[in-house]
Amino acid sequence: xxxHKLGQDPESPDGKSPTVYYDDQTGNYVLQGWRVLDAERLxxxxxxxHETVIEFPRRMMPFFPEVNGxxxxx
Numbered sequence: 001x002x003x004h005k006l007g008q009d010p011e012s013p014d015g016k017s018p019t020v021y022y023d024d025q026t027g028n029y030v031l032q033g034w035r036v037l038d039a040e041r042l043x044x045x046x047x048x049x050h051e052t053v054i055e056f057p058r059r060m061m062p063f064f065p066e067v068n069g070x071x072x073x074x
Contacts, residue, residue, distance in 0.1 A: 002023075002024050002025070003021040003022070003023055003024075003030060004021060004022045004023075004024060005019060005020075005021055006020040006021060006022050006029075006063045006064070006065070007019070007020050007060065007062075007063030008020075009057060009059070009060055011057075011059070017032050017033060017034070018031065018032055018033040018034065018054075018056050018057060018060055019031075019032040020032075020060060020063040020064065022065075029064070031054060031056055032054070033054035033055055033056040033057075034054060034055045034056075035052070035053075035054060035055075036053040036054060036055050
């Protein structure tokens with residue numbers, strides 16, 4: 001598996017997160033973002049034990065190739 005960094009939040013104070021990666025083996029995206037810990041928000045979702053929830057800013061959507069016109073394999 002090789003992860004390809006597609007973009008990092010230019011507004012990140014630390015320059016580390018959120019980040020969009022593309023997994024060239026599965027064809028899936030891997031997202032690094034802010035962990036959601038707010039109990040009120042979490043109770044509104046049905047989250048299996050093997051999953052987690054992150055928050056991802058809308059401003060990061062252009063990093064997805066399908067959004068920026070690059071296609072899924074860009």
